[in-house]
Amino acid sequence: MEYFIQQLINGISLGAIYGLIAIGYTMVYGIIGMINFAHGEIYMIGAFVSLIGFLFMGVLGISYIPLALFLVLLMAMLFTAIYGWAIERIAYRPLRGSVKLAPLISAIGMSIVLQNYVQLTQGARVKPLQPIIQGGFELSGANADFHVRLSYLQIVIVLLTIALMSIFTYVITRTPLGRAQRATEQDMTMASLLGINVDRIISTTFVMGAALAAVAGLMVTLYYGVIDFYIGFIAGMKAFTAAVLGGIGSLPGAMLGGLLIGLIEAFWSGYFSIGYKDVAAFSILVLVLIFRPTGLLGKPEVEKV
Amino acid sequence: MATTSSAPLPPKRNDGPAWMPSLLKDAFAAGVLAALLALPMLGFRLVDSAQGLSLDYRFSWVGIAFAAVFAGRLAISLARNAWDGRRRPMRERGTEESHGLRLRKLAGWLMVAAALLLPWTPIADRNLIDKATLLLIYVMLGWGLNVVVGLAGLLDLGYVAFYAVGAYSYALLSQNFGLSFWLCLPLAGAFAATFGMLLGFPVLRLRGDYLAIVTLGFGEIVRVVLLNWQVVTGGPNGLSGIQRPSFFGLPFLAAVPGKTTFHEFFGLPFSPDHRILFLYYLILILALATNLFTLRIRRLPIGRAWEALREDETACRSLGINPTKTKLSAFATGAMFAGFAGSFFATRQGFISPESFTFLESAIILAIVVLGGLGSQIGIVLSAFLLVGLPEWFRELQQYRMLAFGGAMVLIMLWRPRGLLSSREPTVRLGKTPKAPEPMPAGEGATP
């Protein structure tokens, strides 16, 4: 039982991180219908900027952890958002309205470029970070050997994710920006005819997605304590899986998908074998797509003939 | 609607003398962007040391990035402004294609001739033939994937899985059952095709992008299974000592007790180059066979149905074409060629491991197909040469190779979003049918 709860906690923390990355995929896919293959790399850059940020805080002598955390968070979101913006501007915007496969290939190319860029500038070796947020609750029940660990870090991850999700949902559903985004998603041509600056809206979408990925990168840096230039690929793939699982284009779907992927992974590696945990996630995806092709929360698509 | 400009356009020279400052402003903005991008990654460097991680600063690099991008952007804008007037008419002309097609056919034959004669030219050495062999593997994979992506329009991001199935089938069959290469080759193709069908059956109903992600996942699953199924696949260590090819039973070795070797049979002095040459011609034949098959099948009903399916699946259904069956056949055909290529790869290397079958390989093959111009056989050769052949020559710059590779992918797409060679030749022309065309009736509203 305790083992189960422990895996549940681990799965939720991991799922929150996947969910944050998945939002970037789902928003971009919803608005311009392309798989932003470089999004995993954006997240990886977010993780690196966070790591550099923490070390820089040390250099500056800021040792009050909440402040350092806040500053690093801002820094990571800012710089990563610039990367997100620049990628869209350079590699995707000129290809908008072009052949369907062109942006995808461009995105794969961008992803290879970013991976190798980070490898060249920061080295290929795994980068460790001293634990910054330590400690946690030991939950023990009446039974003496009932031990479940809930670290402060896990609490921070989940709370931060919930906060960001709330802000995000508010922005999308209640603000003019969100309305413009939803309109662009429905019909880009019509939105631009109604005076919405479609280019700017799409850029904003990339910036928002990148900022969330940066948060995920920060969390992973703290959670695992090690990062390297290759983490973007696997995480990106799983996050995209999460987005598809939840129903692409749907924000709650992305979060739900992320949670599910996180849970599947945690339980699979907890109860079966670590080696096959990726297989489990993908197999679930294939099953869901076969029985519910639009994902869990996606709207069914009626074919117009 | 399609914009083909390679970068966001600089402001036009529309308001007389004000244009130079606006170009400067644009270049300055680009420079600032470059500096911002460079700041975290180039400006700071994580240094591993005994005490743990520390930071190193290289702010001069940020300045260099700014200066380089500022100058480059300005130069490009100025050049583009200067060319603007001259370039427009060129673009509008590019519709007349039949001349280009004849030229392309000629180029195809020249390429075949060059490939056949390559080993006998003075520039040929062992190294060159080896690289050409590798290039041909990619050409063959590109041609195989072209059936799936180019003709049938199914986005397959896990093509390398079938390549792996072919390679491991050959390795396991020859190691465990002692089957020869020539027997394993069709078997490997058949296994890969069966795999393709098994995977395709549940997922081919999915829309394009979902198919992409499922095939991507499938590619990863195959790799993970290869890594973890130690007993059969040898796990991360892979399989070594795979049987090398023989010339229809004659091994390419100095001497084998109780057996005639290749050089003994033909009365030649022994040379290790024989095997290299044999492998080169073998892959050349396999690749050309793939090409001939594709060219032929395009003209058959199944090939036309693939292309029709790419154009409009709903219309296909309304014409009585079974979409699932048709897609499945394309998927299986593509997989089969990957299986052939895989078994060739295994026999050439003598060693295989999951390392060789990562997503990057799938991405490279897909890039070859798309950059070549979907469906264009010669375009695939060109882009394989650009993406795989050229980088092989710069092996010394190993570190920058993949960076340049990714950059090339982006730039070529921006420059030619439809690929290098993209026009399509109809599979049948009325003019070329057995009977002379009827005198044309006065078609109403038919002439534009």
Add this chain to the structure above:
Amino acid sequence: MTIAANPTPLLRVEHLTMRFGGLFAINDLSFAAKQQEITAIIGPNGAGKTTVFNCLTGFYKPSSGRLTLTAPDSDTPHLLERMDGFCITKDAKVARTFQNIRLFSGMSVLENLLVAQHNALMRASVYSLAGLLNLKSYRVKERQSIEKAKYWLEKIGLTAQADWSAGNLPYGSQRRLEIARAMCTDPVLLCLDEPAAGLNPKESLELNDLLLDIRREQRIGILLIEHDMSVVMNISDHIVVLDHGARIADGSPIEIRNDPAVIRAYLGADEDEDLPQEIATDIRHAAQREAR
């Protein structure tokens, strides 16, 4: 007119109902279409005409009802509501065109017509083996299908454009090509979804001739959805009028012209401002005639 009066019509639609959620797009619709007749389905926008087609051709599975197709030369009727979309064309021989043209626009005009003969050619190519080996049996069949394509190209006046990309054809030619492509599947029933939409009056007249010609020479049934009353009234043998998913009238063009229910559906409804001009005038004339 009752359905029972006709023992084996080509197509019999019985109690067809199609629900989307709580909305009845078609509600208990019954009618029949005969061989060698042009049956038009008309009705205001949103009456459920295209939905009938989509049920017939397998794009939707009807919520309930029966769709029976009995080919003239066979006694085994096909139950369309139970068949997969592509089988309906392949086995039951029902072909259709689309409201928004769906040609294979990157392929040539001739190729479009050959793709339509896919099933016949596939049989001849024997899993593509005969084709790959270029056997004589396949070559003969291929030549035949090209001849058939040529026949239709001539009928629609596009022989000179045979090697063009279908997408490069002018709009009217694309419409005709789509009909020719559907005919190349050898249908017994041809379903045309607004074939005259977007055509100019001259092209409309040509379309009339083409459809009459198909009925006369191919001896098949045609089911037609159309807003252009000049087409409907001139060539239909039989008209079914739908409104809000139900049949409100069924009869010959003259009967329909004078049917008060039809006039009410077009003129009496709230949305009569939305009516296309031609229909409104046409019906007003009909109403005046009736009044006289």
